[in-house]
Amino acid sequence: MTTAVTTAAGAVKLKPKEYRSAIEPTWCPGCGDYAVTAAICNALSANGVDPDNAVIVSGIGCSSRLPLWMRTFGFHSAHGRAIPVAVGMKVSRPELTIAVTIGDGDAFAIGGNHIPNAARRNIDMTLIVMDNGVYGLTKNQNSPTSREGLPGSLMPFGNIDAPINVLAFLLTYGATFVAQAFAGNPKQTGEIIGRAMTHKGFSYVNVLSPCPTFNKVDTFEYYRPRVQDIPADHDTGDLLKAIGIAEHALDHQKNPEGKVPIGLLYQTQKPVFAEKVDALKTKYKGTDTPDWEKILDGYKGH
Amino acid sequence: MAIDLTITIAGEGGEGVISSGDFLMQAATRAGMEVVTFKSFPSEIKGGYALSQLRISDEKILSQGDGFNILVAFNGEAYSINKPLLTPGTVLVWDGPHGDFEPEAIPGVTMYNVPMTHISKQELKNPIAKNMVAMGSVAGLFGVPMDSLKASVAAKFKRKGQEVIDFNYAALQAGYDYVKQNHKKTDPFTFPPARPAKDVITLEGNQAIALGAVVAGCRFYPVYPITPATSVGNYLSELILKVNGFVYQTEDEIAAIAAAIGASYVGIKSFTATSGPGVSLMTELLGLAAMAEIPLVIVDVQRGGPSTGMPTKHEQSDLFITAHGGHGDVPKIVLAAADVEECFYLTIEAFNLAEKYQIPVFLLSDASLSLRVEAIKRPDIKSIRIVNRDAARSAVDPKEFMRYKNTPSGISTMGVPGVPGSAYAATGLEHSEDCGPRTSAETKTNMTEKRWRKLDRIEEETSPIEREGDADADVGIISWGLTQTMVREAVVRLRKKGHKVAALYPKVLWPVPVRQIEAFAASVKTVLVPEANVQGQFAELIRSKTSVVPVKQTLYRGEPFLPKEIEAKVEELINANAAVPA
Structure with a gap:
């Protein structure tokens, strides 16, 4: 530690609205991301997170403005790079609470190679993707989660690509907590995000967060009759069963009877990255007051 | 000798x-x-x-x-x-x-x-x-x-x-x-007899960078492997654990610079080392570090380019990208090490400058220097000056705290997670003093000037540049990086022959040390800039920032200069000058 002063990151008692900064969101009326912001505030409040010891990191895009509305520390970074910025924070100061809030283009297109490497290492942070299946800030292009046929400005004739099954991706990447939420139910979304943040390890919440301006198909009205809570008797420790749910998570796009699964698909406990780093520091007798002369003696030989 | x-x-x-x-x-x-x-x-x-x-x-x-x-x-x-x-x-x-x-x-x-x-x-x-x-x-x-x-x-x-x-x-x-x-020995060469060992430590170029970083206070090194920079991490991986730090292998160079920025944001000194292709990938985020005013050190162990080029070979061709790289107006500092000792001390200097000015600082090395082994005087660690950033250290009033306060020096106090009241949201968007995104003409103008004001005093606040040789030289050589070692040898030989020669050995290349280069140029008849790239990159920077028009000597064969090549070029210039009727 060189400069930072760390206070005990103990539980604090703040109301959800006390996690908001003075800056008002600039999203379109009816945007799902308002509900996600409220859900995150609810989760932080319920978990007693100290805003002075929490950082919310984002990339670029409509949803990535979120840290600016928050009174925690925040970093509105670069398109696609929120995850490695957050990884740098968490690995160098594991005592901090770190969450990443980004959109589906940021997560799965430009920043697609960062998720597997944070997930497989089980870095103890929460990734919240606000999934609206569209690039909003650049005004309506298809994203990796856009359904087939959805028109965008670069494919006015309709999306010719198949969407990524993000839940299946995260499960196979090795995330130790994978859930899906719907912005149309902010209370439940807050509870799921709250659970994700208390999970020890890499947690992922895919929030279906409709864009009322550019995605006229995947709307609140579309999702409401289709969302379905994952049954209470689902074994969340069973990876294959979780993949089974993920496998059918996009069926609704082709099949009118298809349902959108909401809730926790999978959770398991594995050693987190920081524990392995700590063990190495112990093994190498890591100290904050090194004996420089002893270190220099190591370069005398050759 | x-x-x-x-x-x-x-x-x-x-x-x-x-x-x-x-x-x-x-x-x-x-x-x-x-x-x-x-x-x-x-x-x-x-x-x-x-x-x-x-x-x-x-x-x-x-x-x-x-x-x-x-x-x-x-x-x-x-x-x-x-x-x-x-x-x-x-x-x-x-x-x-x-x-x-x-x-x-x-x-x-x-x-x-x-x-x-x-x-x-x-x-x-x-x-x-x-x-x-x-x-x-x-x-x-x-x-x-x-x-x-x-x-x-x-x-x-x-x-x-x-x-x-x-x-x-x-x-x-x-x-x-x-x-x-x-065999019966007929040559005169014998290995020197042993004498008392000096108080030295023996380091390879990249090893000196690793040690320098740890001494500077670096505790996090995110990195993606690339020749010839990889061994910096090899030398750090166990060393940094001994000081409670960590080497983190990322998925690419973009993640490496992003993670270094993230760690620095939370108050941990961090750097990454790479080479040409990695610098190209990192360039976007240089602007983020400059805009969000995050201290950041990047070591570029240069190799033959462009593209994959010659990964194990010597070249000094990344000066332009490190000085000019990044879209928009990106303030930064570029240093260059000439030998192993400088790999150690200039790494520390790079951290000190990054911490002080909260901007990206490059240290340039190269493939030859990365592998060069030298015995250097054992450093006196306690006497080495270490600069730490201006950061909130105890609770501040959040109503008063302005992360990007527009100060005369351009430097403002950073918030640090864990320090109550200092929370702020950094952003790559243009922003006001209190971090709010803004697009007004006034904010853009004022904040651009705030960020660039940091460079105004670099020349005054860094060590004076070493000058050697004759006060009124016929040829004055300005060089950078490893080439300086060959220039030193050439200068000794040329002066032994009776030529009037001088040399200037800058370590800070960007911002160009205008005042000292102008003064040096005024003291010599002709300025020669030998460097291992085809464009004469430092000569071009000197031309663009000063009134000096140097003679270029460029080399791009993947090998360093030989002292005799610089010697010959200087003699050629002296003879050409002598041939011109007064």
């Missing part, structure tokens, strides 16, 4: 050329000598031409020199490549008979054959012993202490067991015995 001996070992990659050079280097260091090494090999795991050169002296060595006194040629290719350098007075130790070549007699060149391949294959039944046979013969011919070579063998093969060590001892002895029984 009473002693000035250069030995070159050349052969095929994988034959132990590089480790042979290391053993001789260790023997010289143990004998209390100054040592400078130069290594060159292709970007292959095995095969291709490899060279290890070692210059030994009882005084400070200025550069790697022009050639060699002794060549040890492991094969015909090594002989052919170096044949032009086999001038009268030099010695050739060659593999034969039963090798793949037979050298022709050259007047004045002493030649000793040693059947290195034959002895290792036929007598020792293992071709891998070839370099040990060669080293044994070098010990026998030139008096390198066998004890020292054996100590190096024992250290290198300690983990492989006594049997392997004994086998290598036998190979050394076989080479030694061969020359004692078959």
Whole structure:
């Protein structure tokens, strides 16, 4: 530690609205991301997170403005790079609470190679993707989660690509907590995000967060009759069963009877990255007051 | 210099050329000598031409020199490549008979054959012993202490067991015995006798960067492997754990710079090292660090470019991208190290400048310097100045705290997670003093000037640039990076010949130290800028920022300058000036 002063990151008692900064969101009326912001505030409040010891990191895009509305520390970074910025924070100061809030283009297109490497290492942070299946800030292009046929400005004739099954991706990447939420139910979304943040390890919440301006198909009205809570008797420790749910998570796009699964698909406990780093520091007798002369003696030989 | 001996070992990659050079280097260091090494090999795991050169002296060595006194040629290719350098007075130790070549007699060149391949294959039944046979013969011919070579063998093969060590001892002895029984020494070269070892530490260029970073307070090193920067991380991986830090291997260079920015944001000194292609990938985020005002250090161990270029070869061609890289107006600082000692101290300087000004700072090294081994004066760690950023250290009033306060120096207090009241949201968007995104003309103008004001005082606040040579020189040389070591040697030789020559050795290349370059140029008739890139990148920066119009001397063959090439260019300029009627 060189400069930072760390206070005990103990539980604090703040109301959800006390996690908001003075800056008002600039999203379109009816945007799902308002509900996600409220859900995150609810989760932080319920978990007693100290805003002075929490950082919310984002990339670029409509949803990535979120840290600016928050009174925690925040970093509105670069398109696609929120995850490695957050990884740098968490690995160098594991005592901090770190969450990443980004959109589906940021997560799965430009920043697609960062998720597997944070997930497989089980870095103890929460990734919240606000999934609206569209690039909003650049005004309506298809994203990796856009359904087939959805028109965008670069494919006015309709999306010719198949969407990524993000839940299946995260499960196979090795995330130790994978859930899906719907912005149309902010209370439940807050509870799921709250659970994700208390999970020890890499947690992922895919929030279906409709864009009322550019995605006229995947709307609140579309999702409401289709969302379905994952049954209470689902074994969340069973990876294959979780993949089974993920496998059918996009069926609704082709099949009118298809349902959108909401809730926790999978959770398991594995050693987190920081524990392995700590063990190495112990093994190498890591100290904050090194004996420089002893270190220099190591370069005398050759 | 009473002693000035250069030995070159050349052969095929994988034959132990590089480790042979290391053993001789260790023997010289143990004998209390100054040592400078130069290594060159292709970007292959095995095969291709490899060279290890070692210059030994009882005084400070200025550069790697022009050639060699002794060549040890492991094969015909090594002989052919170096044949032009086999001038009268030099010695050739060659593999034969039963090798793949037979050298022709050259007047004045002493030649000793040693059947290195034959002895290792036929007598020792293992071709891998070839370099040990060669080293044994070098010990026998030139008096390198066998004890020292054996100590190096024992250290290198300690983990492989006594049997392997004994086998290598036998190979050394076989080479030694061969020359004692078959050759009468006729050359004048002998390895210097041991003298009391100086208070030095021996470091490779990239190792000095690793050590410097830890001394500077770096506790996080996110990195993606790339030649020739990779070994910085190899040297750091265990060292940094001893000071509670960590080396984190990322998925690409973009993630490496992003993670360094993230760590620095939360108050942990962090850096990454890379080479040309990695710098290209990182360029976008330089702007983020500059915009969000996050201290950031990047070491660029330059290699031959563009594209994949020549990953193991010397070039100084990343000055433009490091000075100008990044979209928009990105303030940053670029330093360049000339030798191993500077790799250590300038790494610390890079951290100090990044911390003070909260901007990206590049340190340039290169492929040759990355592998160069030097014995440097043992640093007095306690006396080294370490700068820490202006950061909130105890609770602040959140209503008063303005992260990007527009101060006269351009520097404002950083918030740090854990310090109550200092929370702020950093952003790459243009923003007001209190972080709010803004697009007003006033904010854009004021904040751009705030960020750029930081560069105003760099020249005044960094060490004065060293100048050497005549006060009223005919030719004044300005150089940077490793080329400075060759310039030093050329200047000594030229002045010995009676020429009026001077040199300036800047370490901060960007922002260009305008005042001192103007003053230097005013004191000399002609300014020469030798550098290893085709465009004359530093000469161009000097032209664009000062009134000076330098003569360029450019080289782009993947190898460093030789001192004699700079010497010849200076003499050419002096003669041309003399030819002009007054």
